[in-house]
Amino acid sequence: MRIEEHPILSFNKGKKVNFVFDGKTYEGCEGEPIAAALHAAGIMVLGHSHNKQRPRGFYCAIGNCSSCLMVVNGQPNVRVCTEKLQEGMVVETQVGKGDLK
Amino acid sequence: MLEKTGVATEQDLQKAIPSKERLAKGPVAIIECFQRIPCNPCYTSCKKGAIKEFEDINDTPEINVEICNGCAVCVSNCPGLSIVVVDETYSEQEALVKIPYEFLPLPEEGSFVTGLDREGKAVCRAKVVKVLNTKAMDRTPIVSLAVPKDLSMTVRFMKLNDIYSDNTFVCRCEELTMGELRELIRKGFNTIDEIKRISRAGMGPCQGRTCRQLIMQELAAATGAKMSEMPISTFRPPVKPIKLGTIAGGADHE
Amino acid sequence: MITTELAIIGGGPAGLSAAISAASLGAKVILIDRSENLGGQLIKQTHMFFGSQKQYASIRGVDIAGILMKDLEKYQDSIEIMLDATVISVYEDGVIAVEQNEKYIKIKPQSIIVATGASEKFLTFPNNDLPGIYGAGAVQTLMNVHGVAPGKNVVMVGAGNIGLIVSYQLMQAGINVKAILDASPKIGGYLVHASKIRRMGIPILTSHTVKYAHGNNKLEKVTLCRLDEKWQQVPGSEFDIETDVLCISVGLSPLTELLWQQGCEMKYVPELGGHVPVRNDNLETSIKGIYVAGDVAGVEEASSAMVEGRLAGLCAAKALGYNSPDLEDKKNDCLEQLNSLRSGHVGEKIRSGLSKVTV
Numbered sequence: 001m002r003i004e005e006h007p008i009l010s011f012n013k014g015k016k017v018n019f020v021f022d023g024k025t026y027e028g029c030e031g032e033p034i035a036a037a038l039h040a041a042g043i044m045v046l047g048h049s050h051n052k053q054r055p056r057g058f059y060c061a062i063g064n065c066s067s068c069l070m071v072v073n074g075q076p077n078v079r080v081c082t083e084k085l086q087e088g089m090v091v092e093t094q095v096g097k098g099d100l101k
Numbered sequence: 102m103l104e105k106t107g108v109a110t111e112q113d114l115q116k117a118i119p120s121k122e123r124l125a126k127g128p129v130a131i132i133e134c135f136q137r138i139p140c141n142p143c144y145t146s147c148k149k150g151a152i153k154e155f156e157d158i159n160d161t162p163e164i165n166v167e168i169c170n171g172c173a174v175c176v177s178n179c180p181g182l183s184i185v186v187v188d189e190t191y192s193e194q195e196a197l198v199k200i201p202y203e204f205l206p207l208p209e210e211g212s213f214v215t216g217l218d219r220e221g222k223a224v225c226r227a228k229v230v231k232v233l234n235t236k237a238m239d240r241t242p243i244v245s246l247a248v249p250k251d252l253s254m255t256v257r258f259m260k261l262n263d264i265y266s267d268n269t270f271v272c273r274c275e276e277l278t279m280g281e282l283r284e285l286i287r288k289g290f291n292t293i294d295e296i297k298r299i300s301r302a303g304m305g306p307c308q309g310r311t312c313r314q315l316i317m318q319e320l321a322a323a324t325g326a327k328m329s330e331m332p333i334s335t336f337r338p339p340v341k342p343i344k345l346g347t348i349a350g351g352a353d354h355e
Numbered sequence: 356m357i358t359t360e361l362a363i364i365g366g367g368p369a370g371l372s373a374a375i376s377a378a379s380l381g382a383k384v385i386l387i388d389r390s391e392n393l394g395g396q397l398i399k400q401t402h403m404f405f406g407s408q409k410q411y412a413s414i415r416g417v418d419i420a421g422i423l424m425k426d427l428e429k430y431q432d433s434i435e436i437m438l439d440a441t442v443i444s445v446y447e448d449g450v451i452a453v454e455q456n457e458k459y460i461k462i463k464p465q466s467i468i469v470a471t472g473a474s475e476k477f478l479t480f481p482n483n484d485l486p487g488i489y490g491a492g493a494v495q496t497l498m499n500v501h502g503v504a505p506g507k508n509v510v511m512v513g514a515g516n517i518g519l520i521v522s523y524q525l526m527q528a529g530i531n532v533k534a535i536l537d538a539s540p541k542i543g544g545y546l547v548h549a550s551k552i553r554r555m556g557i558p559i560l561t562s563h564t565v566k567y568a569h570g571n572n573k574l575e576k577v578t579l580c581r582l583d584e585k586w587q588q589v590p591g592s593e594f595d596i597e598t599d600v601l602c603i604s605v606g607l608s609p610l611t612e613l614l615w616q617q618g619c620e621m622k623y624v625p626e627l628g629g630h631v632p633v634r635n636d637n638l639e640t641s642i643k644g645i646y647v648a649g650d651v652a653g654v655e656e657a658s659s660a661m662v663e664g665r666l667a668g669l670c671a672a673k674a675l676g677y678n679s680p681d682l683e684d685k686k687n688d689c690l691e692q693l694n695s696l697r698s699g700h701v702g703e704k705i706r707s708g709l710s711k712v713t714v
Contacts, residue, residue: 139407139698140405158699159695181545182547182551183550217556
């Protein structure tokens with residue numbers, strides 16, 4: 001959910017772009033973190049932990065905790081809380097520790 | 102206890118509430134800031150010099166209520182939003198409480214909102230008399246609420262929810278709301294004719310067909326008068342709006 | 356290898372202020388920050404700051420960042436700014452390694468000011484790793500920087516200033532805060548913040564904690580319980596609140612990795628948030644030429660971080676050989692400001708902590 005009006009802030013968002021998450025197309029704003037775009041689309045589960053397969057969302061949102069690792073454009077272990085969204089990005093839930101292709 | 106609950110106690114408030122005599126003289130700032138923290142914008146923003154200079158930045162504010170004229174500049178400058186202005190001279194039954202309100206949407210002037218106490222409990226209906234939102238206030242608008250006088254030291258916030266349905270329209274033609282009607286009844290306009298003359302309800306194009314019954318019901322509820330015994334207003338022609346030309350040209354049709 | 360006189364790591368309130376004051380004396384500065392913009396956490400603060408005019412009291416944090424950035428522009432000839440640049444290590448020979456856009460860059464400065472800030476602490480209870488359980492700072496970033504709501508309802512853990520302020524900001528963004536709880540029997544943040552939240556009808560449950568988080572794949576409900584005077588859970592006092600977001604604001608710990616790498620003498624001081632560097636009055640650590648400012652030196656308010664930054668900048672520039680006739684006055688002014696910010700009852704903890712690490 002996006003915050004449409006705010007008593008103090010105005011948000012200068014980038015232009016609308018499409019990206020693919022696990023095979024489905026979503027809309028986000030260019031330049032915002034991938035995690036923000038996913039969250040705005042109601043997606044809170046970003047992946048699962050390697051050993052116990054626990055669902056994982058982000059925790060710190062500023063690149064400290066690495067709780068939000070995903071596969072972006074084929075590259076695993078991308079921290080999506082800081083990685084910026086671009087048109088046509090392919091974002092996937094990461095299984096395990098990720099494979100280098 | 103303030104430290105445990107975040108709500109000031111009677112004892113805390115004693116230090117902040119001015120005397121009855123001062124309140125009777127006009128608007129005054131009430132500073133509900135009871136903890137020593139490093140902060141002094143109330144002092145630096147007061148152009149009247151009513152707030153004493155801080156010797157130590159951690160001092161709690163001291164206000165000279167005889168100098169304070171209730172201008173409310175400090176209200177939107179206080180980082181803790183702990184200051185309100187109270188004006189008990191607003192009207193005979195009501196006091197004005199000016200609160201900082203940093204939320205959207207802002208209430209509309211003339212509308213009715215719910216007055217909340219320091220714990221967020223609904224305590225009364227409150228009329229929004231003014232919404233000030235100047236550039237100098239830097240996104241901390243001040244909302245002036247008219248509240249029953251005995252609640253001037255109780256109401257400290259508001260919510261837009263209209264739990265008393267005060268914003269309900271009673272008269273569609275003249276746009277009289279339930280809250281406005283209730284206000285008139287409180288002021289002593291106790292018959293349908295008096296209400297009609299002061300508010301124009303019943304004098305619009307529908308000639309009271311929509312509002313008459315509702316006004317009578319509210320009068321009955323507020324004053325205990327029986328609807329069957331209520332004096333009704335005078336019905337004068339025409340009973341529906343017609344063109345003046347129709348009347349003027351009446352002879353032709355006779 | 357890039358060389359410079361002064362490298363400042365972190366462009367938050369402390370680092371920005373340090374860069375401005377060092378450059379004002381003439382020092383050549385490289386200011387490095389890992390995010391795409393300067394200002395650190397200031398840009399997320401929609402509330403008016405406390406303090407006095409010297410620390411920009413009554414101005415909103417986000418606007419203070421703007422003021423500092425403007426000041427910085429005055430010295431653009433002597434300050435080089437590196438954004439999206441993370442310092443990944445500071446080696447023993449004083450070389451800083453920076454990762455920027457997948458490039459590895461080495462910088463050899465004569466002095467360093469470490470102003471890396473702090474990171475959020477975590478809390479233990481079953482299912483504390485469910486999606487929907489976020490740090491309070493994370494929620495602030497999501498809603499105040501990116502304009503995205505974290506969820507519909509929030510339960511806030513921690514009634515310190517961050518917990519109280521973020522709760523208020525959530526309400527401003529149209530998100531419902533169901534309750535704020537804190538294990539302590541007393542509200543830790545400023546009581547005026549607490550009072551303005553209570554006026555909105557949000558309960559503050561002191562002596563309460565989270566016992567359990569529930570949810571299938573993501574957070575749906577939390578079980579809270581009361582704590583007794585010995586901070587032990589009271590059996591039978593459990594109750595549930597349905598919520599999709601639980602915000603954790605139980606304090607910060609200084610981000611000191613780079614200081615450890617350098618071999619700075621460190622001490623564990625709980626009052627300051629954890630391990631912090633031993634420093635002198637000039638904010639210089641046990642290693643000559645390495646200074647600290649802001650939360651990395653001990654978790655405190657942004658107001659004091661800015662003053663510390665100013666002070667560290669002045670001292671570092673002076674040690675590099677720069678001077679000005681009013682330098683001592685400026686330094687003393689910083690020290691006085693810090694003293695006054697810390698002099699009250701709420702500064703007691705900070706004072707006690709600092710007395711253990713200042714030599």
